[in-house]
Amino acid sequence: MGEERNRPTIVVVDDAAEVRALVRARLRLSDKLDVVGGAANGAEAVELVRQLRPTLVLLDVSMPVMDGLEALPLILEASPGTRVVMYSGFQEQGLAHRAMALGASAFLEKSMALDDLAEDLLAVLGADAPVAPTSPLETQHPAADDLDRSILREHLERFREVFEDAAIGMATVTLAGQIVRANRTLAALFELSVDDLVGVPFADFTAASATAVRAALADILAGRRRVVKIEHEIAGPAVPLQVRTTLAPVLDSNDRPLYLFLQMEDVTAQRGAEEELRRSEDRFRLLVETVEDYAIFMLSPEGLIESWNAGAQRTKGYTADEIIGQHFRVFYPPELQESQHPEHELVMALRDGHYEEEGWRVRKDGTQFWANVVITTVRNGDGRHVGFAKVTRDVSERRAMLQEREATSAALTAANARLQQVAEDQAHFLAVTAHELRTPVGVLGGTADTLAAHWADLEEDERDELLAGMSSSAGRLRRLLADLLTASRLQSSALQLDLAAVDVGAVVDTSVATAQRTHPGAAIIADTERDLVVQGDGQRLAQIVDNLVSNALAHGVPPVVASARRIGDEIEVAVSDAGPGVQPEMSERLFERFSTGRAAGGTGLGLYIVRQLARAHGGDATYRRPEGSEPGAFVVLLPHSPPNA
Template identity: 70%
Template sequence: MSGGEGAREHALPTIAIVDDAAEVRSLVRTRLRLSRKLTVVGEAANGAEAVELAREHRPDLMLLDVSMPVMDGLEALPRVLGVSPGTRVVMYSGFQEQGLAHRALELGASVFLEKSSSLDTLADELVAVLNAPAEPLGPVLEQEELDEDAEAAVLREHLERFREVFEDAAIGMATVTLAGQIVRANGALAELLRRPVDALVGTPYAEVAGAAAGRLAVVLQEILDGTSRVVQVEHDVAVPEGRRQVVATLAPVLDSAGRPLYLFLQVQDVTAQRAAEEQLRQSEVRFRLLVENVQDYAIFMLSPEGRVESWNAGAQRIKGYVDDEIIGRHFRTFYPAEVAASGHPERELEIALRDGHYEEEGWRVRKDGTQFWANVLITAVHDQDGRHVGFAKVTRDNTERREMLAQLQRAAEDQAHFLAVTAHELRTPVGVLAGTAETLRAHWSDLDDVERDELLDGMASSATRLRRLLTDLLTASRLQSSALDLAMDRVDVLGVAETAVATAQRIHPDKELVVTGEAGLVIDGDADRLAQVLDNLVSNALRHGTPPVTVAVRRAGDSVEVEVGDAGSGVPEEMRERLFDRFATGASRGGTGLGLFIVRQLARSHGGDAWYRPPVEGAAGSGRFVVSLPLAAENE
């Protein structure tokens, strides 16, 4: 570059780019350089780094993403302006919410741009921000959409389907930044909280939680620390018709490195449920009339000291004692030994006497020593003169119900996590593919070799990521509905393994992959599905393990075993039991959690199986993933 050109470039307005996706920063940086209208002076991956970047460079402009780890864009915005008041901040986000744009402007942003807007006009729009008056320009919400080819259109349709599920859900849902601010809310949540959707966007959920704000701050920190994956906070909500009781469930959406990007929030109205429980606690008269005939509840009286004074048929059925065996004994008899020894039964009576009632769920012991999961309600009983005369105790065996609710909750959590993660997995590669294709088409001759290679590598990586995701989604759906058809033929297992390794090697030329084994081991199977099994295992090793990645094919009796491993430390022990479960992801594994689930199900559909073989204690090397398939008759 000549001295004149250098001076001209130096005189250009300066800009800092803040986004947690490295490929997005690379694409934007390249397009701004090609525009010759702005000079990029620095990049950052989160809000905390953005503040330091502003402090160090005091750029004319800052392009600031909304949802990032450590500190989100909404929290960072006023801090950036605090350390560099002269910087014009442009919020840049994939969230399409009018209310979010207004909130950003209220905090001091000059303009709000969507990531779906055209990169061709980005530089001009940013320069226009500098040339405009000091007051905010207003959000830029309607921009020219990127040209789409057929594949991009299909991917956009899939993303819209996910948005429709979010918007039309009957339960309240929202997307929340790691700092706890709502950036997207559905109609059900707006209806529950009696607020417009636009008013919710940009609002800290702590304001909604009211007195439970302290507990909310604690669980947010637990998610950031990785000590909790899914947490619940129950709290009151003030609405025009009074107060409602809700349960808020928060789950993190993780990036490929297992770091939280933002939070998925579900809010459920439990007012009616809590009211019913309170009504039950207040029904002492009906209790006395019905007690002897109730079979599903153990209902009995305790003395002020906690000794059993009455016994009903339900108590005999649930606990196993007849009245002569239990009346006069202390009710600590029903508790596991360690709980009884801790003084917990006595504390229950103290709380019931102080508050009027005490309720909990926990393990209780029958006469034969077996345990059951009980819902317990203890109510303090007073006579007409207000004197305390004892306690009414109601116990129900909820063992089956507890297991059913646990299964339903796991299914709901898995589905919520899957929808949030899949939407996130689609967003970045779609944006990179579209933006990179347009950049190469319009500026091929302006790019140097390094920039072309960088952009093409990003495109190839994104396309591979999308293809694998869509293949896994389709396969998992067919497996779940038992609609998977296998095109059975004679398949040489070593040949399929060599092809899978060769494909992975082309995508990862810098990684070492080794395949060994015995040729001629033939199975009756679907070659494409077997290739999918090998692709998933090799990709899993490359993504989570340490090269070299090894694939070994060997005979084991009447079966052929394919063993895939790497030089890493292996799978943590706490993850091993759930490795092959649908939607199972570890704290640092990322992804949709379908890959290993598909591996095992495809292996079983061929009459085989898949498992994880942990490393031998004291021996070198990590664990191995093993797929076993029955050999065809010709191998015998």
């Protein structure tokens, strides 16, 4: 094994595999550089350099994924000590200058002899390397250099194909303005052959813009401008074309122009589209400015008003001179301004692209109106946020109409519900009434039949018991009939009261005494004060107390206590029992028609009649829930009437 030498390391970067292989082989044979890696594009090169930190990088310019100019600064960032040499088939000096500006240590052309490549690379390092002896391979194969040059010529030809097959017109122009080389795309624009263009002054094809072209050439030669872009019509084609021409000088090492490089692009369709867009924008502007039913205006990114149409003036009351430049929060009620709601709208519009709501807005004169508001984020062609478009419409009339419609719909729904409830109540009432009638009628009929057929066979106490049952059933029918008649008159507002001074205490005492007779053995207690006078109908007041006592006996737990006392300017009649009281879910419907019968029997009219009769006397009826040791009670309050009233 020979002696190891500390040679500079190098990475070769080129998208052509054959070029990488050729350069790698020649550098290895030179015995002056150690090739430690290769890459097919700039992205691979950056990662490879980051790993290997080579002394040199031989970097191609034109590559897929990432080209050499883009990769160059990234390579130097990844390995600052690495020297980068650009290696390209392009011969333009402008490319070399660009590479140097980006940090390249040298720019080598692929047309150079490969025999000198290693020496040129070492020269970049400033190293004094010895000249390697001719290798046996070169001695044995003298045709190898011709093969190498053939491969490089093929690689250079690819760059020429880029010029010939480009989709835009290209040409090389002398400093005097004559075309010396053109591609097929440029010739097609003029409807000529490539040969017809060579030797012709370019200005001859620029129609009315010839003077501008000559002035541009003069500016380039004088160094006043490096790149010139001109839009003009071209002479020659049957259909006039609008083109954009770019002229740039190709400079030598002393920064002097060698020739001009020309690019020409047909922009006829683009300009036609732009003109149509301009006309469309003018029409849209006129439309926006004349619309009166919608307030349409622009806001800056900060919310300042930048435009104003006729609809905005009509809706808001401000003229353009008065409002442009102000923040759009002036259209919002004070409470929305304080909560920064306008600014919140812009945040939401910027986040989602648009924002829409309905709410109150304020005119110049301070009046408010209900508005539909749409705010849309506006961006330019580059996607940069430039403001907001705001459209406001006064929909106060529509809102009022919708509210009226909703109110009508709600009323109709409520009426339907009431009708449904009435139908259900009536059906329930008929069923309950039939049930309530069946027992007393059955008792009366059965007892009458028994007495008629077996009077002589019955014992006296049996006859007395049967007659007492008939009397009780008849009383039950009378009470049911009285309740039905009273409920009917209350519903039709046909109830007539025979008003007079009535002692409520005496009414309560009488009702309790009657209940004690009809319910022997039941614990029923009267607790009343004297001189509890009201202006009322004695029979109806008695009906109130009878219904409350009957309800307590039917659904409560003895003892039942009926009291009457004066509380301030009112007379309170209360009926309680020792039971647990009414369930909370039933409390709200206790005094409605037919309500209690569903849960505990009866017609459900008794408490309804109590409340309606109490209200007819200027009072009311309520249920007082149990509290502590106090039992629950049904309470009727009536206005007290002094004896001399």
